[in-house]
Amino acid sequence: MTAVTGQWPTDGVRTDAEHTAEQDLRALFGQSLPGFASFAGSEHVLETANPAFLAALGAARAGTGLALAEIAPGLVDQGVIAVLDQVFRTGESCTSRDVAVGPAAGAQARDAFFDFTYEPRRDGAGAVIGVRMIGVETTQIKHAQRLMIEQRALVEQIARQAPLAEVLDGMARCIEDLAPEQLLVSVLLADRDGRHLRHGAAPSLPDCYNEAIDGIATGEGVGSCGTAAHRREPVIVTDIGTDPFWDDFRELAGRAGLAACWSTPILARDGSLLGTFAMYHRVPRVPQDSDFALARVFADTASLAIERHHIEQAKAAAEARAEAARDELTQALRAESTLRAEAEERAEAAAELAARMRTAAAAQAAAPHPERCQLGGPESCTAAAELKIADSWGDAAWGCTSHVEEAILNVRSVFIASEELGGLAAYLNR
Template identity: 75%
Template sequence: MTAVSDRRPAAADPAVAGQAAEEDLRSLFGQSTAVYASLAGPSHVVHTANPAFLATIGEERARTGVPIAEMMPELADQGFLALLDQVYRTGEPYTGRDVRIVLSPGPHAREAFFDFTYEPRRDAGGDVTGIRVIGVETTQVKHAQRLMTEHRALLEQIARQAPLTEVLDGMARCIENLAPQEVLVSVLLADPDGRHLRHGAAPSLPDFYNQAIDGIATGEGVGSCGTAAHRRQPVIVTDIATDPFWADFRHLAEQAGLAACWSTPILAVDGGLLGTFAMYHRTPRIPQETDLALARVFAGTAALAIECHHSEQARQAAEARARAAHDELARAVRAERELRAEAEQRAAAAAELAARMRAAAAAQAAKPHPERCQLGGSPGCTAPAEVKIADSWGDSAWGCLAHAEEAIISVRSVFIASEELGGLAAYLDR
């Protein structure tokens, strides 16, 4: 039996061996998500590269046979070319971890992070002939770490009951900073009846725009947010200029420089509407799954913040009502005590007055009954004395019916005395 090996025979020619090694590396990294490129000479001409490397650069400018500085001019000011020169000159490899790089110039620039190694290529004599670049993009990992850090900070804010406006504003800025492409975030809060949406946070949208949409109704076809709130489902508008939902707001969006709006409803645990979370873009855009996942994560965070805020408001309102009830009860108790004290004082005064009246009546009973009216004043009155009146101090007089009534009306503390009863018959307080 003859064993068959798939191992490639060793090549005697060093050049052939080097070429075979390059082919092995291309095979190894050909379908990998890791980036790989082989650079030749002191000018670092791109000799070979795997699809991941070319995709990272951008298909429109990726090609071989040109110096990497020509292919990626943005590297010049970021230190990467200087490191290539250093490795080529010294023959010492270089490894970087989570190194930040800005790819693509101009408005299409994006931030990326890589773990990478620059490894020198040598000829049979040991001289450096080029550099192999091997790297793994860690952008998503880095963004995930930043996302978790920012998300944890937001949860801590919610736990310590920071003001809702502060939490929502911080959340909006966090998403805007994390997003790989420019995005403008808006949070609208639902009225208690769920029929209108109020401004919650939108740090990067123009003030005139925020003021214009503050209080918009929830309903089918009312922009992205009004429709999402009405449907209780995400509404993705990729091109505001042509979408019928934006017919009433198209001019406003154009003024604000907005071309796309993806809105996600913010729902309570019981399904009630709390608000909407929107991501605006300057150009028409279709969301990727990562965009939708980001929206879901932060819509959930916003829901937690809003529900905690509502719970805190309810707690404070209940405490305020309890304090008001306690204060009202205290006032009622004080008023009852004051009324009771006043009643006791009045009862004592009445008892004292009754005692004086009894004493006055007893004193008046001993005086003789005149024949003529004593109440006529200086002119005098010849009418018969029929009624005896007295005050609480013991003074008394007899008079006719007319003068007695006149005295009773004019003087408040006057009594009609009855000698037959031996005391006070009536008291008029007029």
């Protein structure tokens, strides 16, 4: 068998919601045919039955003439034979609801559920000679109820922003329970660039398998999921053992006990790739309409959950950037305030120094002093000497206002000399 692509019913990125929903509901929960059978005697020997009844029991026409307990031994444990005994003995009708009938299509099939009605058969004298059974399958009704409950629960999880892994894991388990035959579900999430697929959820697949495919590339021939992601269309591999898409993964699939894989891409509303949704089977298998319908229902749910997750991630990143910007602005404002305060302090100190220098210059104007500034260094200064400064070592010099101010600001021990003090002797004799 080879891979089939483009067969998973879809219409571009999204199909018409109402039309698709109606089709899916019909495929998943279509009407069941009633089964009818007539039994004779206290051993409940099958005299006649319609095909629907025989199919429900997994029996053939050859079952006619055999006791029901021989045809379907499992019904003994379900209490059906006991009810037949009761109706045959009492002659009163009876009804049994949601009776589980074991799988008739092999180990991969699931139990089916039926409502049975039992009516006594009488002869001309009114004696009970047998029992008639009418069965209506309720499996689809039970699954429909379960589907609605699970869908509502998943949507509620998405609405309350439950972790994506939790939503996808719950969705995968729900599908595995609802499917008519045993399957294993996997959801892979696409990287932002759409080039690789990461593990999302696969509760029933072996850990070794999940770890091995985590991070696989998207591309032609990269298994079912890598190819579906690359093509943006479903890829149905009915037999992994012979399909060329699985050449590089066949041994891995064999160790995991996987024989078929149907994968469909999960697409966002704008058509971008969000991930893949895969159904694995233990035996080679061709999908039915109900499989397609189940995949569509939950692919939309997965899309909603993943898009919501991306929105929340983008929102959180934007909030983090905004918070960082607010912190940077706060720090800038604090720095600006500090600089302004320092500038004001420097301005006040400069004004105070300028006032002191003006006062000192006026006081020293009459004292003998050189004509030119002595503080200009090797290049000398031609400005008029106006102030005398000294240091704690006893050195003194005259300078212009610019060089005097520079010396006072840059040399810690320099101060404006006062002729009035008269030096240390004047201080000691004060």
